[in-house]
Amino acid sequence: MNGSFLDPAPRLADRRFDALVVGASAGGVQAMLELFATLPASYRLPVVVVLHLPEERHSRLAEVFQARVALRVKEAEDKETLSPGVLYFAAPGYHLSIEQDHSFSFSREEPFHFSRPSIDFLFESAADVYGEALAGLLLTGANDDGAAGLAWIKRRGGLTLVQDPADAQVPTMPQAALARHRPDFILPLRAMPSVLAQLDAAPC
Amino acid sequence: MPDRDIEIELRLLIEAIYLKYSYDFRDYSGASLKRRVLHALTQFDCKTISALQERVIHEPQAFMQLLQYLTIPVSEMFRDPSYFLALRQQVIPVLRTYPSLKIWIAGCSTGEEVYSMAILLKEEGLLDRSILYATDINPHSLEKARQGIFSLDNIRGYTENYQKAGGRQSLSDYYIAAYDGALFDKALRERMTFADHSLATDSVFAETHLISCRNVLIYFNKKLQNRAFGLFHESLCHRGFLGLGSKESLDFSNYAQRFEAVQRQERIFRKL
Numbered sequence: 051m052n053g054s055f056l057d058p059a060p061r062l063a064d065r066r067f068d069a070l071v072v073g074a075s076a077g078g079v080q081a082m083l084e085l086f087a088t089l090p091a092s093y094r095l096p097v098v099v100v101l102h103l104p105e106e107r108h109s110r111l112a113e114v115f116q117a118r119v120a121l122r123v124k125e126a127e128d129k130e131t132l133s134p135g136v137l138y139f140a141a142p143g144y145h146l147s148i149e150q151d152h153s154f155s156f157s158r159e160e161p162f163h164f165s166r167p168s169i170d171f172l173f174e175s176a177a178d179v180y181g182e183a184l185a186g187l188l189l190t191g192a193n194d195d196g197a198a199g200l201a202w203i204k205r206r207g208g209l210t211l212v213q214d215p216a217d218a219q220v221p222t223m224p225q226a227a228l229a230r231h232r233p234d235f236i237l238p239l240r241a242m243p244s245v246l247a248q249l250d251a252a253p254c
Numbered sequence: 255m256p257d258r259d260i261e262i263e264l265r266l267l268i269e270a271i272y273l274k275y276s277y278d279f280r281d282y283s284g285a286s287l288k289r290r291v292l293h294a295l296t297q298f299d300c301k302t303i304s305a306l307q308e309r310v311i312h313e314p315q316a317f318m319q320l321l322q323y324l325t326i327p328v329s330e331m332f333r334d335p336s337y338f339l340a341l342r343q344q345v346i347p348v349l350r351t352y353p354s355l356k357i358w359i360a361g362c363s364t365g366e367e368v369y370s371m372a373i374l375l376k377e378e379g380l381l382d383r384s385i386l387y388a389t390d391i392n393p394h395s396l397e398k399a400r401q402g403i404f405s406l407d408n409i410r411g412y413t414e415n416y417q418k419a420g421g422r423q424s425l426s427d428y429y430i431a432a433y434d435g436a437l438f439d440k441a442l443r444e445r446m447t448f449a450d451h452s453l454a455t456d457s458v459f460a461e462t463h464l465i466s467c468r469n470v471l472i473y474f475n476k477k478l479q480n481r482a483f484g485l486f487h488e489s490l491c492h493r494g495f496l497g498l499g500s501k502e503s504l505d506f507s508n509y510a511q512r513f514e515a516v517q518r519q520e521r522i523f524r525k526l
Contacts, residue, residue, distance in 0.1 A: 127501070127503065127505070127506070128471075128472050128501055128502060128503070128506075129503075129505075129506035129507070130505075130506055131506075141501055143500075143501075144472070144501055145286070147285030147286060148285065149283055149284055149285055149475070150284060151475075151476075153476070153506070155283040155284075155285055155286060155472065155473075155475075156472040156501055156502075157285075157286040157326070158326060158328055159286065159289070159326060160328075171285070171289065174285075175285035178257075178285070178288075205257075206257065
């Protein structure tokens with residue numbers, strides 16, 4: 051895993067990214083609050099997050115994050131077009147996908163990996179739309195959701211980042227991802243802000 | 255399978271289904287449709303979508319089977335109880351002023367919602383002057399809906415929903431338990447008309463006072479969603495009501511200005 055800590059600049063300098071998708075479960079709120087607080091209000095990429103929560107609960111995630119994050123934060127809505135520089139959370143109880151016209155779509159298929167929303171569903175649909183221009187990040191979590199989706203992002207030419215299991219509050223999710231594919235970066239949380247910043251510094 | 259091939263095969267399959275069976279999935283949301291077709295591949299033991307297409311074209315039975323994967327027959331009685339409570343408190347008082355009522359449950363799936371609506375109307379004393387149209391594209395679901403038998407395993411949850419929805423009696427007053435099923439009262443069913451109707455290809459069939467269409471439009475793209483809203487707008491009487499799923503809205507459609515919110519939180523709207 052050592053090579054992953056090299057200066058990422060040479061690999062990212064020539065690439066343009068148009069969206070960042072993020073998945074987490076247990077320990078995810080804390081990790082994401084820490085991470086997203088570092089993003090400037092001028093951040094260009096839409097950031098779309100699936101965080102596993104108990105199904106029918108009305109989600110206060112957007113409010114909690116808005117108080118601590120410079121980006122605009124909201125719950126994603128069905129048929130809404132993604133806007134740059136907005137942090138979207140998936141609504142509880144529905145799977146969240148991204149369509150070819152860069153809008154969100156919801157669905158009520160069965161829970162996947164016991165989860166609805168499923169990280170895999172978001173990641174796979176986003177990879178189909180953005181291809182090489184997508185970055186995917188998988189953080190701390192207690193199940194296997196997201197591992198297949200992240201591998202799919204990589205296969206479609208996107209950039210993949212996994213939280214170092216040793217750094218994760220719950221390592222299961224990052225470990226499952228590493229068992230599936232070799233990501234571009236394996237990083238502790240504290241090293242992620244500089245990479246996320248570089249995603250935004252891409253050529254026009 | 256190379257990714258590009260999947261996109262091509264998927265389009266061909268959807269086109270084949272339309273040409274052969276007149277079921278139109280061409281304007282369904284792509285991501286969910288693709289997942290469901292890929293899921294069906296394993297169930298049909300087909301290696302490629304093309305192989306599935308061959309079976310679907312030549313075996314009508316295979317198509318009926320596939321249809322069960324393409325539609326998502328998940329429903330429950332009094333789902334989102336606060337929606338039914340809002341109907342009871344804010345819509346029923348207006349409906350009460352009409353001498354007769356027509357109510358359309360669009361995309362009724364296996365019927366849980368239409369029975370819920372009938373119970374609500376009965377308790378409000380309106381069932382005798384109501385007709386409930388329950389429509390869906392899936393004939394298996396419609397047949398189940400017609401039977402009005404729901405699994406006893408689910409009844410406990412439904413009973414809880416019913417109470418939260420402002421139920422005035424006991425849900426068990428409306429069904430007879432037999433074997434592992436709950437058979438709902440015939441008197442409820444007498445006011446229901448079940449019909450095969452597609453929001454993608456069919457037109458308006460009646461003037462209605464209330465349309466409830468929940469968790470159906472999420473599977474449509476914007477174009478098809480607009481078509482459906484157009485049908486609803488046309489079907490609804492002056493100031494008629496439209497109820498949507500808890501995460502559905504008119505905001506991203508061409509009809510945002512043609513309805514007003516009665517209860518935004520519960521997604522209940524009124525024709526302007």
